[in-house]
Amino acid sequence: MIKGTFTFCLSAALVSSALLTGAAQAADKFVAVTAIVEHPALDAVRDGVKEGLAKEGFEEGKNLKWKYQSAQGNTGTAAQIARQFIGERPDAIVAIATPSAQAVVAATKTIPVVYSAVTDPIAAQLVKSMDASGANVTGVSDELVLEKQIELIRQVVPQAKRVGMVYNPGEANSSVVVKRLKELLPKSGMTLVEASAPRSVDVGTAARSLAGKVDVIYTNTDNNVVSAYEALVKVGNESKIPLVASDTDSVKRGAIAALGINYKDLGVQTGTIVARILKGEKPGSIASETSKTLELFVNPGAAEKQGVTLSEDFVKSAKVVVK
Template sequence: MKFSPWMTMGALSLALAAALPAAAQEKSVAITAIVEHPALDSVRDGVQDALKAAGFEAGKNLKWQYQSAQGNTGTAAQIARKFIGDKPDAIVAIATPSAQAVVAATKTVPVVFSAVTDPVAAKLVANWEPSHTNVTGVSDLLALDKQMELVKQVVPNAKRVGMVYNPGEANSVVVVKQLKELLPTMGMTLVEASAPRSVDVSSAARSLIGKVDVIYTNTDNNVVSAYESLVKVGQDAKLPLIASDTDSVKRGAIAALGINYRDLGEQTGRIVVRILNGEKPGDIKPETSTKVELFVNPGAAEKQGVTLSQALIDSAAQVVK
């Protein structure tokens, strides 16, 4: 590139910037999460790892900022407005409330959601095809057929699957609807138990005793926050518990086929890299997680009246002692 001696310093700076490769110019990524806990923190760290692997490193050629809403949706909206005012190259929004706050506040700044179970139900995108808007991202939606296959592996003769959930949580309602359609095709039926509050989880679980062969739990916030009370019912009634998040196995579930949230973050980060390199978010199809892990807890199985096959134990990514 040739530079005129009559160029102003500002014009010269712009010309130099244009001459640099995209990865060498400083980019800006803002990341927000509804709350801090191990899974969502892993998503954040995975995003940063993917950016670094692609040559975008904070303090060198990447401006990186992160804020948590500390569980407050009002704060999530404030963070969204602040970030949009900063005009970053991309905003990463972790978990549904933060993603909804950001998407509601901008139609121009690229938004990449992550750890959102159902982005369509959350009205982030119209469907699972490229949105042709400023939004794309990665869902932590789990394949329910594989979840139910795990139920069959743990309790081979299971016919009635119980599910404790909060009917006010949209993602759980979606799972219940899907299970009602799926289970009959696998020779099973669903029995629901409502737990609108965390304190209702124990009584809801007890209401399933004698009515079901196994209890399955999704990532319902009420249930996960009170999982120990569910475990007590499972042990007292010899009622097997199968979870969809691996942390619950450490707390007393027999098994879970769950998302590796660090990998989910890296997958999200790779989409951010594509946007930083010039792709439009609306041209990128929303994705689901490409990796799940099996955790098993043979001790919990024994307490809940079942014995895990050695083949299932051997196939697990982690055996909780």
């Protein structure tokens, strides 16, 4: 009788344990993350998202299933990843950079989508306005005030008249910036000279086409350009063309200066929004956000290589001076 009672209790305990384990697994949240390509800024966003989730109580290996995939710069791959993620039914999909965000938003109207590092989510047709969308999409934009970028160009190259820009015309982020710069630069006595780089491998060739035609090259957060920034730096150093960026990591790689967003912080901000959704809020009730904090990075060594002398006050004003 005692043996039978023990067996019954053991069985009951095992069943109870299994049920508890199942309940714990059922309580886990699943976040799928994709980026159009891997480069320092987008990688920082990805890591920031994970950090933001952890701060809100969602940790991988404890109560969070985390999956990440890069499209390696290919929009077709981005669409494949979007379809794959949707089939796996995550609680939320984080899409980093415009092409990946467009692919995911086009593929689902039900699964919550949180975009990040998208310059103009309205032009990219992710949302109709920065207000709460009422749909399954929200996120964080990395849009910069271009007037401040123009001021930076003037600080680095005071006599600049012709500003070159290498970009991918197929990326909505970049096309919006080009259009806006064409409107703004003439007000400061400058003009824009464009060079197309539809693929990362085209960046060096596009940069070389600007030699002798421009006084400075400005780069936004175009993913093709940022992923191949060393090719741009090579041309800048060889041709003595100053490089000014909007991505602060590009300064560490050879740009003279950048006034940009801290992309790790942008990721944390994005992760906080994802956590709100995991806790029950609807993405359509959460307004899109932007980052208001800008940081100045300066690289005096790059300035010397590219034929520019920076003022002492300008260098001292930087948050980070790259040695």
